Amino acid sequence: MQQNSIKPSPRSTANAKRRGRGQSGGNYSGRGMKGQGSRSGSGVRGAFEGGQTPLIRRMPKLKGFNNSERKIFLPLNLESINEKYSDGETVDSKTLKEKGIITKSGKIKLLGTGELKVKVTIIVDSASASAVEKTEKAGATLTVTAKKEKLTRSQKSVNHHSKKDA
Numbered sequence: 001m002q003q004n005s006i007k008p009s010p011r012s013t014a015n016a017k018r019r020g021r022g023q024s025g026g027n028y029s030g031r032g033m034k035g036q037g038s039r040s041g042s043g044v045r046g047a048f049e050g051g052q053t054p055l056i057r058r059m060p061k062l063k064g065f066n067n068s069e070r071k072i073f074l075p076l077n078l079e080s081i082n083e084k085y086s087d088g089e090t091v092d093s094k095t096l097k098e099k100g101i102i103t104k105s106g107k108i109k110l111l112g113t114g115e116l117k118v119k120v121t122i123i124v125d126s127a128s129a130s131a132v133e134k135t136e137k138a139g140a141t142l143t144v145t146a147k148k149e150k151l152t153r154s155q156k157s158v159n160h161h162s163k164k165d166a
Contacts (some may be wrong), residue, residue: 071107072106072107073106073107073108073109073125073126074102074104074106074107074108074109075109075111076096076101076102076108076109076110076111076124077111077112077113077114078110078111078112078113078114078115078116078131078134078135079113079114079115080101080114081116081118081120081122082114082115082116082117082118084099084101085099085118085120086118087118087119087120088119088120089118089120089121090120090121090122090123091120091121091122091123091124092122092123092124093105093108093123096108107125107126107146108124108125108126109124109125109126109127109128110122110124110126110127110128110131110132110135110142111127111128111130111131112128112129112130112131112133112134115134115138116134116135116137116138116140117138118138118140119138119139119140120140120141121140121141121143122135122140122141122142122143123143123145124142124143124144124145125144125145125146126144126146127142127144
């Protein structure tokens with residue numbers, strides 16, 4: 001096989017129609033009469049709707065934004081621990097799922113709604129100040145596993161400027 005002998009497969013290409021040739025070619029050669037489409041080099045872009053307001057401009061703009069870096073915590077109240085746990089047990093994500101208090105998976109935040117009446121060991125990702133106070137008062141042990149994140153350089157500069165302005 002050589003380059004000069006390569007040809008397309010039979011019936012894979014069709015000859016283009018040659019308009020406006022010969023005796024019955026017609027005056028306009030399939031372009032209609034006057035106007036933009038009859039001129040050489042003419043044509044409009046694909047989304048052009050003949051001067052009508054285009055669909056993309058008729059659609060409403062999206063409002064708001066989506067914060068993909070937002071941290072979502074599952075709430076855990078002290079009163080729900082009283083109902084399902086007894087003294088000496090460990091409260092963590094595994095036992096919370098087993099007892100049906102939490103159904104989803106994710107980070108857990110202990111909230112201070114209600115009073116804690118049992119002495120348990122609580123292991124959560126985050127806790128509110130009131131929850132920490134109430135667990136200490138009840139004699140339970142609380143372990144918070146999530147670490148506070150350090151500010152990036154750009155966040156520090158924003159905080160620094162806001163303190164100067166105030």
